[in-house]
Amino acid sequence: MDLEVVQGDITTQDVDAVVNAANRAMRGGGGVDGAIHRAGGPEVLEDCRRRFPHGLATGEAGWTTAGQMSAHWVIHVVGPNYRGGERDRSLLTSCYANALAVADELGATSIAFPLISAGIYGWPFDDAVDAAVDTLRSTTTNVGTARLVAFDASAYEAIERRVST
Numbered sequence: 001m002d003l004e005v006v007q008g009d010i011t012t013q014d015v016d017a018v019v020n021a022a023n024r025a026m027r028g029g030g031g032v033d034g035a036i037h038r039a040g041g042p043e044v045l046e047d048c049r050r051r052f053p054h055g056l057a058t059g060e061a062g063w064t065t066a067g068q069m070s071a072h073w074v075i076h077v078v079g080p081n082y083r084g085g086e087r088d089r090s091l092l093t094s095c096y097a098n099a100l101a102v103a104d105e106l107g108a109t110s111i112a113f114p115l116i117s118a119g120i121y122g123w124p125f126d127d128a129v130d131a132a133v134d135t136l137r138s139t140t141t142n143v144g145t146a147r148l149v150a151f152d153a154s155a156y157e158a159i160e161r162r163v164s165t
C-alpha cells in the first residue's frame with residue numbers, strides 16, 4: 001500500500017472513501033466531523049441515523065454515503081477521547097485498522113484519513129502521528145493508496161518527517 005501525506009481539507013480529497021473522526025453518537029460534531037457533515041450534506045446524517053441507530057463504540061468503524069462529496073463513502077471511526085480519560089492506545093490504532101477493513105468490504109481502493117483523536121480529543125500529537133503511520137503500514141489490506149491529510153503546515157511537516165524515516 002502507498003502511504004501519501006498531503007496538507008489540505010479531508011472533505012475535498014479525490015478518493016473512494018474519506019474517514020471521519022466521529023464521536024460515539026454519530027450525529028455530527030466539531031472539527032473533521034462538522035466539516036464532513038457540512039460538505040456531504042443532510043444525506044450523511046440521514047444515513048448515520050438509519051445505519052447506526054445506536055452510534056458506534058470507541059475504536060470501531062462503519063460506513064455511510066458521502067453525500068455531496070466527491071468520495072463515494074464516509075468511513076466513520078470513533079477515536080478515543082484522551083482529554084476525557086480514554087487513553088488505551090489500542091483504541092486509536094484499531095480506528096485505522098478497522099477503517100481499512102471496512103474499505104476492503106466496500107471495495108474502496110483509495111482512502112483519506114485525518115489525524116484521528118489529535119484535535120478536540122487531545123491525543124498527544126507525536127504519538128497520534130506514530131499510531132497512524134505505524135498502523136497504516138502494518139495492516140494487511142487491499143487498499144492501494146492511503147492518504148494522511150494534515151490540516152495545517154506544521155502537522156504536514158511532522159507527518160512527512162515521520163513517514164520518510
Ligand code: ADP
Pocket residue numbers: 008009010011021022030031032033035079114115116117118119120121122123149150151155
Ligand atoms: P478528534 O475529535 O478525533 O480529536 P478533530 O476533528 O477535532 O478530531 O481533529 C482531528 C485532526 O483533524 C486534528 O489534527 C485537526 O487539526 C484536523 N482537522 C480538523 N478539521 C479538518 C479538516 N477539515 N480536514 C482535515 N483535517 C482536519
